Amino acid sequence: DQQVKQNSPSLSVQEGRISILNCDYTNSMFDYFLWYKKYPAEGPTFLISISSIKDKNEDGRFTVFLNKSAKHLSLHIVPSQPGDSAVYFCAASEGGGSQGNLIFGKGTKLSVKP
Amino acid sequence: EAGVAQSPRYKIIEKRQSVAFWCNPISGHATLYWYQQILGQGPKLLIQFQNNGVVDDSQLPKDRFSAERLKGVDSTLKIQPAKLEDSAVYLCASSTQGPGEGEQYFGPGTRLTVT
Numbered sequence: 060d061q062q063v064k065q066n067s068p069s070l071s072v073q074e075g076r077i078s079i080l081n082c083d084y085t086n087s088m089f090d091y092f093l094w095y096k097k098y099p100a101e102g103p104t105f106l107i108s109i110s111s112i113k114d115k116n117e118d119g120r121f122t123v124f125l126n127k128s129a130k131h132l133s134l135h136i137v138p139s140q141p142g143d144s145a146v147y148f149c150a151a152s153e154g155g156g157s158q159g160n161l162i163f164g165k166g167t168k169l170s171v172k173p
Numbered sequence: 174e175a176g177v178a179q180s181p182r183y184k185i186i187e188k189r190q191s192v193a194f195w196c197n198p199i200s201g202h203a204t205l206y207w208y209q210q211i212l213g214q215g216p217k218l219l220i221q222f223q224n225n226g227v228v229d230d231s232q233l234p235k236d237r238f239s240a241e242r243l244k245g246v247d248s249t250l251k252i253q254p255a256k257l258e259d260s261a262v263y264l265c266a267s268s269t270q271g272p273g274e275g276e277q278y279f280g281p282g283t284r285l286t287v288t
Contacts, residue, residue, distance in 0.1 A: 063215070093276065102177070102264055102279030103216065148215050160229055161277065163215025 062086045063151050065164035072171050078136040080167050082149030085130065089151040093161065094123060094134045097146045106147075107134070139171045175199065177280035179265050185286045191253040194283045198246070198267030204228075206277060207240055207250050208264040216264055222248065255287045 064083045072078045080094075090111040095103035109116040109123045109132070116123050122135045136143055146168045150161040178197040186192050198205050203224050208216035219238065221229040224245040233240070237256070242248040252259055262284050266277040 095279075100281065102266070102281050104279070105276040108276065150215070160218045160221070161216075163217070165213065165215050 060085075061164075062089075063149055063162050063164040065147075065149055065167050067167050068165070069168040069170070072139045072169065074141055074171055074173050075138045078134075078139045078143065078169055078171065080134040080136075080147050080149075080169065082132050082134075082164055083130060084132075084151050086151070086153075086162075087130070088153045089162075090154070091152045092123070092125060092132050093150045093152075094121075095148040095150060095163075096143075097148060097166070103148055136169075139169075141171050141173050144169055144171045177265055177267055177278055179263075179280040179283055181283055182281065183284050183286075185288065186255055188257055188287050189254040191251065192255055192285060193249050193251045194263050194265075194285075196248045196250070196265030196280060198248075198265070199278055202267035202269055202278070203245070204268045205242055205248050206266040206268075207248070208266065208279075210262045210264055210282070212261070219250070252285075255285075257287050260285055260287045 062085050093108040094106040096106045097103045107118050107121045107123050109125050114125050120136055125132045146166045148166045149164040152161050180195050205222045207219045209219050210216040219233045220240045222242045225242050238252055240250045262282040264279050264282045266279045268277045
């Protein structure tokens with residue numbers, strides 16, 4: 060039973076446009092959410108996070124939105140750049156931080172075309 | 174700052190053989206994690222250490238997997254004997270101690286192929 064779902068295996072976007080990656084979760088006890096980016100042959104790299112007490116967190120070109128009632132979060136990348144091409148993983152945890160067991164989705168492969 | 178180091182990067186073994194992976198976390202990071210990532214899936218936590226003590230090993234298949242972190246720094250993960258379904262990337266991560274929002278830093282992983 061998948062607790063964190065990324066239903067789009069892949070996404071293709073033109074350079075300069077917005078990329079929107081979606082993530083749904085089923086466990087209402089999750090209170091901290093993260094996005095990781097992964098390039099081939101490398102480990103995942105932390106990108107941005109959000110606590111359940113917030114509905115938006117912004118860091119440069121990256122913004123994460125959280126809709127608790129819908130158990131849905133999304134990552135917006137504006138503007139998208141070719142270097143953003145990677146697999147993006149959504150992850151969630153209980154306990155107010157990322158110190159414990161992170162539950163990951165299957166990932167979405169983003170391709171940004173020049 | 175040096176990142177999380179893992180070795181080997183790649184390993185091919187036959188089923189029923191044994192294999193060990195090594196991880197050296199970021200200096201000063203008290204918490205260390207081992208994840209298993211099967212192709213097409215997200216990483217799944219196998220075991221979490223706080224210093225040299227186990228915090229969570231509920232998803233570790235203890236009949237064949239073992240892990241240790243004897244001096245609270247580097248760690249080894251062992252599989253004995255390996256099965257075909259153990260083919261995966263094994264990721265090590267570390268984070269600072271304490272509550273809050275310290276993110277986990279991942280190493281490059283060890284890709285294991287069991288034939």
